[in-house]
Amino acid sequence: MLPKAWQTSKLRSSQRVKGNRIEAWGRVIKPAQVRTTPSGTAVLRTILECGKDGDELALGVVMTGEGVQTTAPCITPGNRIRVSGRIRNVARAKAGGGNNGSGRDWIGATGIELVADAVELLDQQASDS
Numbered sequence: 785m786l787p788k789a790w791q792t793s794k795l796r797s798s799q800r801v802k803g804n805r806i807e808a809w810g811r812v813i814k815p816a817q818v819r820t821t822p823s824g825t826a827v828l829r830t831i832l833e834c835g836k837d838g839d840e841l842a843l844g845v846v847m848t849g850e851g852v853q854t855t856a857p858c859i860t861p862g863n864r865i866r867v868s869g870r871i872r873n874v875a876r877a878k879a880g881g882g883n884n885g886s887g888r889d890w891i892g893a894t895g896i897e898l899v900a901d902a903v904e905l906l907d908q909q910a911s912d913s
Contacts, residue, residue, distance in 0.1 A: 806898060808843060809866040809906065810834030816859035818852060826852035830859050832867060832898070844874075844897035855903050864906040869899045 814831040821827060828847040835841035845867055847855065859865065874897050 804870040804872075805868070806871050807866065807868040808832060808834045808898060809864065812859050812861050812863050812865060813842065815861055816856045818856045825849070828852045828856055828859070832865065844895070845900055845903075846897055847900040847903060851903075858905045859903070866904040866906055867898055867900045867902070869901040871896050872899055 810833045812830055813833045816828050816830045818826060818828050825848055828845075830845050832843050832845050833840065834843060847869075874895055
């Protein structure tokens, strides 16, 4: 039985959240890094600043699949983009000879990142116009 604070019995089934969806927009603050996995999947990573002045929020963005090669050139620092996808929890680790048998030392910090399904370019830097 869930603690009373976690129970959602007041919500009708049509009101319950199904899945994990997010849409965020803001300025790119880190150039896109594209890497290829051993299986051949392209992976794009960047950081999106989506907070207001004085209320900063930077989210890591990850995109995989066929669209990576065409999207990467458009994701440059200063460009405004809109990203839709889902949020996932990630554990931060550093390379080393860890005690857990994985060959990594765990830093102990966790964070979130946005796994993008779609990326839309909203505008470009004034210098690119």
